[in-house]
Amino acid sequence: MKLGNYEVKLEKRVTLRGWEAAVISIFAILFAMAVFSIIFIRAGVDPLTGYKEIFSYAFLSPFGLPLTINRFVFLLLCTYSFIIPKKAGLWNIGTTGQLYAGALSAFAVAFAFGAKTSQSATLSAGLVIPLMMIAAILGGAAIGAITGFLKGRFNTNEIVVTMMLNFITYWVVARLIKEGGLFMGASGEGDGFKLPESIYAPLIKDVPFTIFIALGLAALLYFLFARTRIGYQIKAFGLNPAAAKYAGISPFKIPLLVFIMGGLMAGLAGYHYFAAVPGLYRITKNYGEFGDLAFYGIICGLISQGDPLAAIPIALLFGGLTNGGRFAQGKLKLGFGIDYALLGVLMITLVAFQFFYRYKIVWAKTRKESSNVGIHG
Amino acid sequence: MWEFMVRSLDASTIFTIAALSELLGQRSGVLNVGVEGVMLFGATIGFMVAQTTGSYLMGVAAAIIVGGLIGFLHGFFSITLGSDQVVNGMGIWILGFGLTTYIGYPYTGPLGMERIPDVAGLSPFFFVGIALIVIAWFVLFKTSLGLKIRSVGENPSVAEVSGINVTRTRYLSVVTSGMLMGFAGAIYSLDYNPVWSNDFLMGWGFIALALVFFSMWHPFILLGGSILFGALWQLSLNPQLVLPDIMSRYIWRTVPFAITIGALVLMSTKWFSTRWGAAKPQALGLPFEKG
Numbered sequence: 001m002k003l004g005n006y007e008v009k010l011e012k013r014v015t016l017r018g019w020e021a022a023v024i025s026i027f028a029i030l031f032a033m034a035v036f037s038i039i040f041i042r043a044g045v046d047p048l049t050g051y052k053e054i055f056s057y058a059f060l061s062p063f064g065l066p067l068t069i070n071r072f073v074f075l076l077l078c079t080y081s082f083i084i085p086k087k088a089g090l091w092n093i094g095t096t097g098q099l100y101a102g103a104l105s106a107f108a109v110a111f112a113f114g115a116k117t118s119q120s121a122t123l124s125a126g127l128v129i130p131l132m133m134i135a136a137i138l139g140g141a142a143i144g145a146i147t148g149f150l151k152g153r154f155n156t157n158e159i160v161v162t163m164m165l166n167f168i169t170y171w172v173v174a175r176l177i178k179e180g181g182l183f184m185g186a187s188g189e190g191d192g193f194k195l196p197e198s199i200y201a202p203l204i205k206d207v208p209f210t211i212f213i214a215l216g217l218a219a220l221l222y223f224l225f226a227r228t229r230i231g232y233q234i235k236a237f238g239l240n241p242a243a244a245k246y247a248g249i250s251p252f253k254i255p256l257l258v259f260i261m262g263g264l265m266a267g268l269a270g271y272h273y274f275a276a277v278p279g280l281y282r283i284t285k286n287y288g289e290f291g292d293l294a295f296y297g298i299i300c301g302l303i304s305q306g307d308p309l310a311a312i313p314i315a316l317l318f319g320g321l322t323n324g325g326r327f328a329q330g331k332l333k334l335g336f337g338i339d340y341a342l343l344g345v346l347m348i349t350l351v352a353f354q355f356f357y358r359y360k361i362v363w364a365k366t367r368k369e370s371s372n373v374g375i376h377g
Numbered sequence: 378m379w380e381f382m383v384r385s386l387d388a389s390t391i392f393t394i395a396a397l398s399e400l401l402g403q404r405s406g407v408l409n410v411g412v413e414g415v416m417l418f419g420a421t422i423g424f425m426v427a428q429t430t431g432s433y434l435m436g437v438a439a440a441i442i443v444g445g446l447i448g449f450l451h452g453f454f455s456i457t458l459g460s461d462q463v464v465n466g467m468g469i470w471i472l473g474f475g476l477t478t479y480i481g482y483p484y485t486g487p488l489g490m491e492r493i494p495d496v497a498g499l500s501p502f503f504f505v506g507i508a509l510i511v512i513a514w515f516v517l518f519k520t521s522l523g524l525k526i527r528s529v530g531e532n533p534s535v536a537e538v539s540g541i542n543v544t545r546t547r548y549l550s551v552v553t554s555g556m557l558m559g560f561a562g563a564i565y566s567l568d569y570n571p572v573w574s575n576d577f578l579m580g581w582g583f584i585a586l587a588l589v590f591f592s593m594w595h596p597f598i599l600l601g602g603s604i605l606f607g608a609l610w611q612l613s614l615n616p617q618l619v620l621p622d623i624m625s626r627y628i629w630r631t632v633p634f635a636i637t638i639g640a641l642v643l644m645s646t647k648w649f650s651t652r653w654g655a656a657k658p659q660a661l662g663l664p665f666e667k668g
Contacts, residue, residue: 039479091463150638154645157590159410159463161641163583164634175627292576295471302464337479337575344475348450351468355458 010359022310024356025303029317032349036342043334053331054324064323066206070277071293072319073207073214077269078297079304079311080217081140084265085148085158085258086306087225089238092259093298094147094162095266096291097169098140102267103274103283104173105139106132107183110195110275116183121196128199136271137264143169144263145256152252158259170288177283190285192274201276208276213268221308234258269294293322296343302350381611381618386503389607391565393506395585396592396599397513398557402448403589404517405550406530406660407455409448410466413582414473415555419444419562421477424573425484433493433567440563441556447473448555452548459664470582478575488571502564507600509557514596526550530658533665543665561585580634584610587637590644593656609633 002008013020037047057064078095085092109132110116113123143165150156176183177192185191201208225231237244237254245251273290274283284290296318304310322339329338395412402409409415419440427436447469454465496504517523525546528536533543565581566573584606592599609632612619616629643649 091467093467150642150645154642156638156642156645157587160583160587160590161638163580164587164638167580167583167634168631171627171630174630175625178627179625181625292474295474298467298471335479336482337475340475340575341479342475344472344479347471347475348468351454351460351465352458354460354464358460 005365007364009362009364011362013358013360016357018307020360021305021357024353025305025314028303028349028353029346031353032342032346035349036345039334039338039341040332043332045332045334050328050332050334053328054321056324057327058320058324064327066278068316068320068323069207069211070273070319071323072316073211074269074273074277074290074293075296075300075319076214076218076311076315077265077272078294079300079315080221080297080308081262081265081269081294082297082301083304083306083308083311084221084234084261085255086301087231087238088234088254088258089241090151090255090258091159092144092147092162092262093159094143094165095262095269095294095297097162097166098143098263098266099270099273099294100166100169100173100287100291101143101263102136102140102270103287104169104176104183104270105135105267106271106275107192107195107283109135110199111183111193113199115196115199116193119194119196122198123196125199125202129201132199132275133268133271136267136275138267140263140265140267140270141260142263144259144261144266148256148259151259152250152255158255166291170291173283173287177285177287183283185282192283195275195281200278200281203278206278208272208278210268210272210276214272215312217265218308218312225306225308230257266294292340296322299343299346299350302354378618381615382608383498384615385608385611386604387500387569387607388610389604390500390503390506391561391569391581392585392588392603392606392610393600394502394509394557394564395561395582396588396603397506397509397596398554398561399586399589400592400594400596400599401513401517401526401557402551402554403661404530404594404658405526405547406533406658406663406665407452407547407551407554408462408466408662409451409455409469409551409554410463410586411451411469411473411582412558412586413578413580414470415444415447415451415558416562416565416578416582416585417473417477417576418447419559420566420578421481421484421562421573423559423563424488424566424571425481427490427567428484428488431490433490436567437560437563440559442559444559444562445552445556448552448558449548451555452551455664456544456547456551459666462662462664474576481573482575484573485575486572488567488573490571492571493568500564500568502568506603510596510600517596527658529665530660533660533663537665537667543667547665558582584633584637587641591640593653594658595656606633606637609636 040047040050058068081095082092113128114121147158147161150161151158175181178190183192185193233249234254237249241251274280300311300314303314325338325342395416399412422443423436423440426439427433451465451469454460455462525541529543529546537543588602591602613629613632
């Protein structure tokens with residue numbers, strides 16, 4: 001395409017630098033938000049007002065900010081759950097199912113300690129909380145391991161398997177919290193039982209302690225992929241499984257390992273949201289919405305290009321956008337599902353923008369014909 | 378029992394058409410893991426249009442059009458831009474799931490129109506599904522167009538050299554595929570279960586995707602698999618009709634998904650793939666670049 005004396009061309013990228021990826025991501029997010037304005041306009045709301053409502057509730061309001069942070073921790077853990085297998089070139093669409101399993105395992109521990117019998121039961125927090133967390137991690141990892149094992153052993157398509165496991169665990173949760181299930185709550189309205197106050201997760205300024213785990217994991221994962229042998233092996237497998245095999249990297253162990261790790265992170269996310277976030281402390285009847293929220297982990301993972309540190313600001317942004325979106329939806333009467341719609345728009349925008357990870361637009365001054373004179377004499 | 382069989386065949390129709398659409402795209406080398414998303418678009422838009430206009434025909438037409446548009450979008454990303462088809466499909470699915478939740482929400486509830494009349498006790502779409510299977514088989518294996526589609530899915534470079542326009546053939550397949558996915562979605566929301574709620578497909582599209590892998594990319598095997606899964610799905614919804622009081626109804630709901638995993642594992646074993654694995658289109662999921 002020619003514009004005056006300049007020519008606009010697409011050029012294939014040889015490498016993609018970190019800052020280039022960041023610029024593309026920022027453009028993608030801005031573009032998606034611009035497209036999303038249509039939804040505000042359709043509802044008769046000025047987009048600027050809409051975004052102002054969302055951001056001021058999400059990040060400045062004393063009510064909204066803690067909710068944003070809770071979502072941020074959840075999304076960050078979901079993001080890890082996605083990016084670890086992605087480093088090995090594998091798709092973990094099963095964060096949802098893994099986090100359900102994690103939540104169920106955590107509540108199974110509480111149940112075993114008699115938490116269901118009474119809201120005022122005094123349980124030893126120092127014992128039960130760590131056990132609940134360990135159970136959540138193991139539960140998530142176990143579901144992840146199914147996919148990893150099948151991928152490693154039989155090369156079974158991990159997308160279909162993780163998705164199937166999402167549906168399976170979804171119905172298992174329903175079985176356990178509804179219609180006389182083992183974990184059914186006292187109210188009989190479809191929620192799971194509520195944890196006794198004695199084992200509420202400790203809060204630091206209204207924020208569950210899990211935030212430190214989530215942030216610490218970012219550093220740990222960064223170190224794992226940047227400095228360790230196993231991190232290198234995972235990445236090598238992701239780049240070229242066949243070549244990795246010749247380098248002595250097991251095509252069985254890597255898928256198994258990354259899905260166990262991914263499931264573990266998801267399990268922790270399940271513990272965090274259902275057992276540590278103030279106001280919940282139970283598997284709610286609308287647990288499916290939290291499962292859906294986990295899909296933001298895919299988006300965060302794709303935007304951060306698998307970098308656990310870059311995932312932090314992105315998860316914070318989306319934690320705020322989804323939380324503020326819910327608020328704005330009520331306040332501006334936008335209709336249910338703003339956060340879902342944004343999820344969709346963001347995702348498809350990212351898909352479109354991934355083109356720019358491979359190509360760049362270059363502006364070149366068009367050479368005048370006369371510049372060839374030297375060659376042709 | 379009769380009622381159960383009828384409902385099973387109705388369910389199988391949706392699997393048949395959804396899976397057939399995916400098969401068509403995959404035969405041309407384009408993988409779309411977002412079947413569920415396109416179906417959600419078709420189901421939701423079809424429902425909205427039918428309710429607003431009071432016409433089933435308009436609803437189905439709208440679903441087919443929107444499906445075709447989404448198919449075109451997938452084609453644009455996968456064929457023209459040559460981006461990773463799995464990412465694109467995921468995008469299509471999450472777009473469908475997210476956006477339809479929002480736009481369909483005001484329409485939550487029953488369709489409130491007179492049911493589409495039966496043909497010999499069955500949904501008329503059942504016969505449409507059978508016809509589409511036969512047509513697809515005929516086109517794919519008995520016509521030159523089918524040869525073109527299959528060859529761009531197997532070896533696009535050779536196809537291009539022998540004078541086949543790879544891009545055009547793939548677009549044709551992918552757009553047609555999207556239209557059929559939208560149609561399958563509309564059958565769900567207008568005929569099989571005419572009550573809108575968000576994300577109400579709950580896995581139909583993903584099972585349809587798995588069915589294509591089971592079918593060895595052949596329409597007739599696909600039809601058999603769809604009928605089997607239709608019965609299985611119906612059983613999971615109404616176990617009391619056949620096997621009363623065995624498991625919780627929630628656990629029954631997990632059965633089709635568990636069996637899908639089992640079947641998929643069987644398909645991926647060496648024993649299986651060395652015998653029948655060759656059916657997979659060689660260029661599936663790979664973008665084609667000229668020159």
